[in-house]
Amino acid sequence: xxxxxxxxxxxxxxxxxxxxxxxxxxxxxxxxxxxxxxxxxxxxxxxxxxxxxxxxxxxxxxxxxxxxxxxxxxxxxxxxxxxxxxxxxxxxxxxxxxxxxxxxxxxxxxxxxxxxxxxxxxxxxxxxxxxxxxxxxxxxxxxxxxxxxxxxxxxxxxxxxxxxxxxxxxxxxxxxxxxxxxxxxxxxxxxxxxxxxxxxxxxxxxxxxxxxxxxxxxxxxxxxxxxxxxxxxxxxxxxxxxxxxxxxxxxxxxxxxxxxxxxxxxxxxxxxxxxxxxxxxxxxxxxxxxxxxxxxxxxxxxxxxxxxxxxxxxxxxxxxxxxxxxxxxxxxxxxxxxxxxxxxxxxxxxxxxxxxxxxxxxxxxxxxxxxxxxxxxxxxxxxxxxxxxxxxxxxxxxxxxxxxxxxxxxxxxxxxxxxxxxxxxxxxxxxxxxxxxxxxxxxxxxxxxxxxxxxxxxxxxxxxxxx
Amino acid sequence: xxxxxxxxxxxxxxxxxxxxxxxxxxxxxxxxxxxxxxxxxxxxxxxxxxxxxxxxxxxxxxxxxxxxxxxxxxxxxxxxxxxxxxxxxxxxxxxxxxxxxxxxxxxxxxxxxxxxxxxxxxxxxxxxxxxxxxxxxxxxxxxxxxxxxxxxxxxxxxxxxxxxxxxxxxxxxxxxxxxxxxxxxxxxxxxxxxxxxxxxxxxxxxxxxxxx
Numbered sequence: 001x002x003x004x005x006x007x008x009x010x011x012x013x014x015x016x017x018x019x020x021x022x023x024x025x026x027x028x029x030x031x032x033x034x035x036x037x038x039x040x041x042x043x044x045x046x047x048x049x050x051x052x053x054x055x056x057x058x059x060x061x062x063x064x065x066x067x068x069x070x071x072x073x074x075x076x077x078x079x080x081x082x083x084x085x086x087x088x089x090x091x092x093x094x095x096x097x098x099x100x101x102x103x104x105x106x107x108x109x110x111x112x113x114x115x116x117x118x119x120x121x122x123x124x125x126x127x128x129x130x131x132x133x134x135x136x137x138x139x140x141x142x143x144x145x146x147x148x149x150x151x152x153x154x155x156x157x158x159x160x161x162x163x164x165x166x167x168x169x170x171x172x173x174x175x176x177x178x179x180x181x182x183x184x185x186x187x188x189x190x191x192x193x194x195x196x197x198x199x200x201x202x203x204x205x206x207x208x209x210x211x212x213x214x215x216x217x218x219x220x221x222x223x224x225x226x227x228x229x230x231x232x233x234x235x236x237x238x239x240x241x242x243x244x245x246x247x248x249x250x251x252x253x254x255x256x257x258x259x260x261x262x263x264x265x266x267x268x269x270x271x272x273x274x275x276x277x278x279x280x281x282x283x284x285x286x287x288x289x290x291x292x293x294x295x296x297x298x299x300x301x302x303x304x305x306x307x308x309x310x311x312x313x314x315x316x317x318x319x320x321x322x323x324x325x326x327x328x329x330x331x332x333x334x335x336x337x338x339x340x341x342x343x344x345x346x347x348x349x350x351x352x353x354x355x356x357x358x359x360x361x362x363x364x365x366x367x368x369x370x371x372x373x374x375x376x377x378x379x380x381x382x383x384x385x386x387x388x389x390x391x392x393x394x395x396x397x398x399x400x401x402x403x404x405x406x407x408x409x410x411x412x413x414x415x416x417x418x419x420x421x422x423x424x425x426x427x428x429x430x431x432x433x434x435x436x437x438x439x440x441x442x443x444x445x446x447x448x449x450x451x452x453x454x455x456x457x458x459x460x461x462x463x464x465x466x467x
Numbered sequence: 468x469x470x471x472x473x474x475x476x477x478x479x480x481x482x483x484x485x486x487x488x489x490x491x492x493x494x495x496x497x498x499x500x501x502x503x504x505x506x507x508x509x510x511x512x513x514x515x516x517x518x519x520x521x522x523x524x525x526x527x528x529x530x531x532x533x534x535x536x537x538x539x540x541x542x543x544x545x546x547x548x549x550x551x552x553x554x555x556x557x558x559x560x561x562x563x564x565x566x567x568x569x570x571x572x573x574x575x576x577x578x579x580x581x582x583x584x585x586x587x588x589x590x591x592x593x594x595x596x597x598x599x600x601x602x603x604x605x606x607x608x609x610x611x612x613x614x615x616x617x618x619x620x621x622x623x624x625x626x627x628x629x630x631x632x633x634x635x636x637x638x639x640x641x642x643x644x645x646x647x648x649x650x651x652x653x654x655x656x657x658x659x660x661x662x663x664x665x666x667x668x669x670x671x672x673x674x675x676x677x678x679x
Contacts, residue, residue, distance in 0.1 A: 020640050028677050039502045047654075120676070
């Protein structure tokens with residue numbers, strides 16, 4: 001029978017079928033960070049259990065780490081420090097490989113995994129973090145888990161999972177210049193809604209997806225979860241294989257040919273059936289800007305803030321009214337007339353080298369607008385930071401009045417010192433515009449790196465294609 | 468894990484769709500390395516008028532009188548009801564720990580986000596998926612009479628209303644079995660240790676690069 005890519009990966013990982021739609025599934029890679037793991041390690045200790053397979057785990061602290069250069073002296077906030085110390089101690093106690101805060105390979109776990117080759121095609125990858133969907137860009141089945149499942153993975157190298165339904169999202173044709181993976185993924189969420197993918201694993205396909213670099217595919221799959229899908233997938237092609245070569249965790253030279261032969265099977269069969277199919281035309285996708293407090297509250301930069309009075313569904317109308325009140329926006333305001341206070345370029349969605357290049361290309365030779373209090377660029381990892389510096393991107397940002405920081409999750413969720421003050425409005429390349437996500441009372445608009453950079457220069461949203 | 472069979476309780480109505488886990492428990496509380504003590508911070512940004520952190524005693528803060536958790540009529544409710552896509556966003560299991568620590572044993576909604584849904588079952592908190600019209604009917608009953616009690620019966624897979632109506636709900640048999648019996652899933656899986664080892668041996672031969 002014809003199989004989807006999801007079927008193929010699932011079938012290759014079944015340890016035992018429970019016969020009720022669920023199965024015990026083997027986990028190839030477990031990525032660990034400091035926020036969702038301490039209680040799992042405590043659980044192991046309490047029950048006298050040990051990690052099942054040490055080298056399946058890779059740990060890095062990312063959520064709490066400061067992004068200022070003084071972090072070489074340690075974390076000032078005692079509670080953040082305690083959490084990072086707990087990760088260090090747990091990894092040391094059990095012998096798990098960890099990139100500590102001041103290791104040059106440290107960074108956001110979803111940037112570090114692929115960069116190290118720890119994420120490979122056909123793997124099952126989990127992490128106590130919903131944006132684990134990122135790794136689906138490699139044709140890996142990757143999804144976020146809670147802390148109890150972190151403990152389950154540590155203790156057994158498996159998870160009990162129910163098989164998901166499959167959704168094919170095909171983006172036909174090619175996007176125009178200035179339209180990025182971020183705009184594609186936001187446009188998809190605008191179409192299917194934040195619960196549209198609930199219960200599904202999504203496979204992205206079509207020319208516009210094939211066109212994307214691996215960085216772009218990671219941005220795309222990163223936000224599968226914002227569309228409700230626990231995992232997103234892109235079929236393996238030559239770009240995937242080229243990316244996976246020569247990294248620390250890549251197949252060894254004597255394993256390479258067999259690995260490539262295996263990976264070349266990692267695509268849905270031509271006649272495979274999906275439970276749902278969604279199609280978009282790439283040419284219709286403009287640069288996107290969110291206006292509300294859920295990623296589905298999104299539209300093209302050329303649009304206006306929608307009017308709740310036009311919404312027939314009372315539950316939705318109520319949600320829109322609450323969102324506009326929180327965001328401090330009036331219905332029908334043109335998006336391009338919304339002024340911003342801060343810019344955040346970073347996060348597991350958009351902090352890779354290609355993102356930084358795109359933002360730098362916009363700001364080069366320009367200056368940050370006077371009304372923008374802070375524009376910060378936070379590379380996804382120490383290796384991304386070094387690469388960017390070798391290309392002179394740091395200087396481009398600094399000359400424009402943007403700040404150049406150390407790697408971490410930073411103001412995507414503001415667990416460290418980087419945050420919005422109440423009422424501040426931010427053009428952000430992150431993934432969630434939820435209430436208070438970037439700081440209590442902060443107002444987040446999700447955009448691509450080029451659009452965030454352009455907003456930082458103009459002081460308000462602007463169509464990057466018109467610059 | 469705590470077993471769940473039947474709960475009889477009045478209901479706290481949270482009339483919002485897309486309640487995300489950042490709203491259920493904001494990021495500053497995720498710095499705790501414990502599993503308990505999150506109840507006072509449940510729905511923190513909506514519940515208090517002043518900002519909080521782990522270091523601020525919640526008793527010293529100003530409750531928001533507009534927020535439903537601060538409505539004395541709902542005090543002690545063990546059931547929360549909300550609209551579509553409850554628990555979306557971050558995978559933080561702290562959201563379930565906060566609901567549990569506050570005293571909620573069950574959440575009713577027309578739909579739940581996948582990771583939150585699965586986290587509930589690890590902690591003895593029952594997510595009950597009902598039709599949107601059924602959820603609406605419960606909202607109407609609770610809004611008319613905050614003291615109205617409903618029964619959630621897991622073995623029978625039904626929610627019973629004070630007016631006699633009965634709403635059936637679906638649940639994965641595996642989840643149901645573990646919840647009703649309060650089973651430790653890791654212990655159960657470790658009983659299949661030989662199968663895991665056999666899988667690894669076969670897989671290592673087929674795809675050795677996965678074990679580098």
